[in-house]
Amino acid sequence: MARADYPEPVSALIEELRHLPGVGPRSAERIALWILQNAKANPGKLAGALERAAREVTACGTCGFFSTAAGCPVCSDGKRDRTQLCVVEQATDVLPIERSGAFRGLYHCLGGKLSPLDNVTPDDLRIGPLLRRVEELKGVEVILAVGADVEGEATAHYLAELLHGKECGVTRLAQGLPAGGDLEHADALTLSRAFEGRR
Amino acid sequence: MARADYPEPVSALIEELRHLPGVGPRSAERIALWILQNAKANPGKLAGALERAAREVTACGTCGFFSTAAGCPVCSDGKRDRTQLCVVEQATDVLPIERSGAFRGLYHCLGGKLSPLDNVTPDDLRIGPLLRRVEELKGVEVILAVGADVEGEATAHYLAELLHGKECGVTRLAQGLPAGGDLEHADALTLSRAFEGRR
Numbered sequence: 257m258a259r260a261d262y263p264e265p266v267s268a269l270i271e272e273l274r275h276l277p278g279v280g281p282r283s284a285e286r287i288a289l290w291i292l293q294n295a296k297a298n299p300g301k302l303a304g305a306l307e308r309a310a311r312e313v314t315a316c317g318t319c320g321f322f323s324t325a326a327g328c329p330v331c332s333d334g335k336r337d338r339t340q341l342c343v344v345e346q347a348t349d350v351l352p353i354e355r356s357g358a359f360r361g362l363y364h365c366l367g368g369k370l371s372p373l374d375n376v377t378p379d380d381l382r383i384g385p386l387l388r389r390v391e392e393l394k395g396v397e398v399i400l401a402v403g404a405d406v407e408g409e410a411t412a413h414y415l416a417e418l419l420h421g422k423e424c425g426v427t428r429l430a431q432g433l434p435a436g437g438d439l440e441h442a443d444a445l446t447l448s449r450a451f452e453g454r455r
Numbered sequence: 456m457a458r459a460d461y462p463e464p465v466s467a468l469i470e471e472l473r474h475l476p477g478v479g480p481r482s483a484e485r486i487a488l489w490i491l492q493n494a495k496a497n498p499g500k501l502a503g504a505l506e507r508a509a510r511e512v513t514a515c516g517t518c519g520f521f522s523t524a525a526g527c528p529v530c531s532d533g534k535r536d537r538t539q540l541c542v543v544e545q546a547t548d549v550l551p552i553e554r555s556g557a558f559r560g561l562y563h564c565l566g567g568k569l570s571p572l573d574n575v576t577p578d579d580l581r582i583g584p585l586l587r588r589v590e591e592l593k594g595v596e597v598i599l600a601v602g603a604d605v606e607g608e609a610t611a612h613y614l615a616e617l618l619h620g621k622e623c624g625v626t627r628l629a630q631g632l633p634a635g636g637d638l639e640h641a642d643a644l645t646l647s648r649a650f651e652g653r654r
Contacts, residue, residue, distance in 0.1 A: 259553045260532065263523040269508040272501045277489045283477055289547050290476045291505070292512055292521065299509040302471045303502035306490070309468040310498040313491055322491070324462040333459065348488050354458045 266292065318389070320365030320382055321347045330363055337361040341389065342399045343415065345369050345408070349439045353401065356444040358451035361399075364389060369402055369411040376407075378414065386415075390424050397425040399454060404433040427454040465491065517588070519564030519581055520546050529562055536560040540588065541598045542614065544568045544607070548638045552600065555643040557650035560598075563588060568601055568610040575606075577613065585614075589623050596624040598653060603632040626653040 261267065266288060273284035291297045315321070316328035323329075330336060330350070340361025344350060347365045366381040390396060400415055402408040412428055419426050430453025433442055442450075460466065465487060472483035490496045514520070515527035522528075529535060529549070539560025543549060546564045565580040589595060599614055601607040611627055618625050629652030632641055641649075 258532075259556065260520075260528045260549065261553070262550065263512055263521050263525070263528060265504070265508040265511045265523060266521055269504040272497075272504040275495070275497075275501075276486050278482055278485065286477065287475050288508070292508060293546070296474070298471075298474075299505040302474075303505040303509075305464070305468040305471040306498040306502040306505075309464040309487070309491060310502075312464045313462055321459075322462050322465055324464060326462070329459045329462060333457075347492070350459065351461065354460070357458065 315347065315365075318385075319363045320367060321350050321363055338393060339395070340397045340399060341393060342401050343386065344401050344439065345403060345411075346440070349401070352440060352442060352444075353447060356447035356451070358444075358448040359399075361397075362393075366402070366411070369407040370414055371407045371410075381411075383415070383418070387418070387422075390419065390422055394423055395425075397427060399451075400426065400428045401439065401450075403437065403439050404429075405436050405438075430454050514546065514564075517584075518562045519566060520549050520562055537592060538594070539596045539598060540592060541600050542585065543600050543638065544602060544610070545639070548600070551639060551641060551643075552646060555646035555650070557643075557647040558598075560596075561592075565601070565610070568606040569613055570606045570609075580610075582614070582617070586617070586621075589618065589621055593622055594624075596626060598650075599625065599627045600638065600649075602636065602638050603628075604635045604637075629653050 262270070269291070270284045270288045273279055273287050274281055279287070291299050312324050314323050316323035316331055318331045319328060321328055321330055337360045340359070341364055342353065342359055342361055343364045343366060344353070345366055345368060350363050350365065353359050364382070364386050366383070368376050368381055370376055370378065370381070390398060398419055400412040402411050416426050416428070429450040433439070433446060433450050461469070468490070469483045469487045472478055472486050473480055478486070490498050511523050513522050515522035515530055517530045518527060520527055520529055536559045539558070540563055541552065541558055541560055542563045542565060543552070544565055544567060549562050549564065552558050563581070563585050565582070567575050567580055569575055569577065569580070589597060597618055599611040601610045615625050615627070628649040632638070632645060632649050
């Protein structure tokens with residue numbers, strides 16, 4: 257005799273939740289049952305938020321940060337300092353820097369870092385658009401805010417070479433970042449110090 | 456000058472994910488960004504699974520387990536042993552018992568346990584429907600499989616008194632369950648022993 261199992265829609269929900277980062281089989285089951293049983297749960301609202309975010313959120317064509325039809329929160333802000341351009345690996349690196357309060361300029365998200373082992377070459381990063389922006393923003397200070405790990409260093413060196421001789425300054429975040437650490441997980445103080453000590 | 460933040464649809468998604476059990480502010484942000492950035496993420500499918508589960512899954516009118524229009528997976532199974540009725544607190548307690556393989560009868564989910572401090576009285580539990588089922592399933596063995604904590608013990612004693620003199624046997628899971636533990640978190644071996652040693 258077969259053992260009873262959840263009805264199929266419950267199993268399907270658990271299966272979908274399992275794909276999320278940091279959610280294992282037991283957490284997925286717990287979350288699914290909580291959603292179905294708890295009066296405070298609002299699965300329709302969560303489903304709506306998911307669909308709306310997937311539909312409305314795009315990458316900004318200029319900087320690569322999250323954007324909507326209302327425009328990119330950074331690029332569309334006329335009060336940002338247009339003499340500084342902070343180059344980061346991922347769109348997710350922007351908010352930790354914003355929260356540190358150490359920077360008020362523009363951003364450029366590369367979409368990754370050079371990594372020959374993972375087949376990530378310069379062609380895979382948004383380097384062409386970066387060069388065009390540097391030409392437009394004449395005399396801009398390009399701050400290389402990529403991670404302090406091996407691939408980040410390689411990416412920074414590659415970009416510094418590429419920008420050498422162009423009409424721009426090039427600085428690199430000070431090595432206040434913990435060695436080998438991701439930018440995404442750095443705390444605000446570490447980020448502030450890294451901005452202050454850039455060379 | 457205001458610091459840049461995520462576009463509103465991203466913040467709304469993070470806010471909804473934060474409500475889930477075991478998901479804190481940082482995990483919610485990580486999950487939301489993963490959903491928006493990862494090629495493997497399928498937010499539409501997750502949204503669909505949420506809506507479908509919320510729409511199609513109901514509580515079985517007989518036993519209280521999860522059910523759909525196709526019927527309750529336990530009650531609609533003609534091969535189950537109808538001489539045993541296992542009374543549990545929550546619908547979520549059924550699957551751990553099924554997975555232990557120690558029991559092949561029917562279930563009855565009370566929807567909670569007696570707890571005067573939380574204002575849970577017998578009127579809040581599915582006790583009337585239990586008495587009707589016991590009458591229908593003449594001579595059934597009612598196995599009280601509520602937790603081994605204070606409220607579980609109180610609920611078991613209350614039900615044992617209530618069923619005394621009715622045409623049914625009443626047993627209680629052996630105290631192989633760890634004292635104070637939830638049924639939901641017991642492992643299969645512990646559950647098997649508790650079923651074997653019932654008194």
